[in-house]
Amino acid sequence: MSILIVDDQDNVRDVLTTVLGGGGYADVLTAGSADEAFALLGLDDPSATISPVDLILMDVNMPVLDGVEACARLKADSHLKDIPVIMITGDTEVTRLTQALSAGAVDYITKPPDFDEMLARVGSAIQSKWEMDRRKSAYFNDLEEKSLNLELALTELEKKNQELEQASLAKTQILSTATHELKPPLTSIVGYVDRMLSQQDTVGPLNERQQRYMQTVRNNAYRLKNLVDDLLDISRIEAECLELSLSNLNLAREIEDSIESLRSQFQEKQIKVSITPSPDCPGEIQADQLRFAQVIGNLLSNACKYSPAGTTVTIAARQQGGAAQIDVSDEGIGISQKDQAKLFTKFFRADNSPTREDSGTGLGLYITRHLVEAHGGSVWVVSNEGQGSTFSCLWPTVAAGPGEQERVDEL
Known part of the structure; x- marks a missing residue:
């Protein structure tokens, strides 16, 4: 784990580095100003490799750009905004401390610091960051897994949809073929029955029973013919080949x-x-x-x-x-x-x-x-x-x- 100390006073940076080292934090970086810290983190250079740290200890009162403004700039950067910042200040004015917390600082330490308290606050802030990183990692891993499962489900759904479309097309083709084959003989049956009923002087007379039978044949043939016509229309509609004149x-x-x-x-x-x-x-x-x-x-x-x-x-x-x-x-x-x-x-x-x-x-x-x-x-x-x-x-x-x-x- 690494910690960045940002303070314009050399002796403060040295003391804090020693104390942190004694507390088990060996990887400590230092910067004498906000601009130096920005350069180290790659904030002002988009082409630089950003080296995020686990925690930043930053002095509030620094020349040129103070700690409150520097903290606000860090929190505005998408790559650096999650790094916890603890402010170091000799100013106990409530308004100033409120400004620091409003800028995104997670905590503050007063000068001269109580080193045991400082180490406890540093440890707590780092632990909170790790927990947040763990939750984010778990969330994104879960999101990635769900996204992958969704992609697989969509692929399977597209496959099933294609199979259904092919089955529907085959059904429509079979329906169209069958109804086309049925229509000519039904038309012939209807035609011959109509002729026998209406032209008995030509085809020969029918007795009452024969006429009744022929009428039954005619009615059922017309029902079948109408059904065939409907099925043909269905096949045209489903095949999207319905033509209008x-x-x-x-x-x-x-x-x-x-x-x-x-x-x-x-x-x-x-x-x-x-x-x-x-x-x-x-x-x-x-x-x-x-x-x-x-x-x-x-x-x-x-x-x-x-x-x-x-x-x-x-x-x-x-x-x-x-x-x-x-x-x-x-x-x-x-x-x-x-x-x-x-x-x-x-x-x-x-x-x-x-x-x-x-x-x-x-x-x-x-x-x-x-x-x-x-x-x-x-x-x-x-x-x-x-x-x-x-x-x-x-x-x-x-x-x-x-x-x-x-x-x-x-x-």
Whole structure:
């Protein structure tokens, strides 16, 4: 261990060196001024090798730069600030001693010193520094170990993430391949069944039982075809290769076409569809025609599915900022707050389905959300249990157009 004595009086430095040597401190350095001490420690020379010591004994009253100011400069240096400084002073004025302690000194010794007391104070200060160094070393070692463990964990996490991404990609590729293989035969089945049911004068008559069987085949084939279409959309969404063919669409006409495509579904439950565009309803939107029809069809189909027979489904359109907002409202059973939070997630099916068969695959609203967001829009729901639901979506507009008068289609 080493101690630096800073005092402008030679005899004081010699006496203190002798006393410290007798106390077991053989490595003692001396400096006759603050500047000499700074040079020894390398404070004023950034290129010098700093030789930190374990303790500094510094006289308060020195010419040019006194001990209080010198202590303050040492404590401002990042390499030297942790070296304990004990002030040596013949000045017992409280203000002066307070200044020394405020500058960073850990203790003080009065002149002439009691040598036993001085050695005790020196030993205590050095012991405190060693303990602080030990704690800092333990802290930084622990920090280094935790940093290393964190780095290893991050590396492992990145590896697992890459494995998951590869597995997800493989799953998406398998899903895409399988659904592509399933679609042609299903399309053929649907086509042939439709032909047999609608062209009996050409393909031959069917009795009542045969027609019932063929209708069952047709319905199930359409369900499978819709599932395959949904799975294809999922694979495109997850592979981020969903393509849009944007064009300017007449909003009112597209809504009417979507309603017309579901006419039989609404008729079966005797549900009315009310179209109520506002006066500022946009005339045109910019969207992929097939995807827009798919979104509106999904929302209308859900509204029909969860509406009691004889009720009304309302579809409204209005200008909302720079977009067209389309609202599809029903008078159905509503959706719980718990289910609303998960409604647009993949494979989620609400618990309030009239029947298990009506609950679907849980893909429609997930696909709907991604299709709307792919157009730069958004989709959300407002609902209370027992009070129906309103599904809303935003679409980019082309130009504002006059709204149409409210009309009610009895389907």
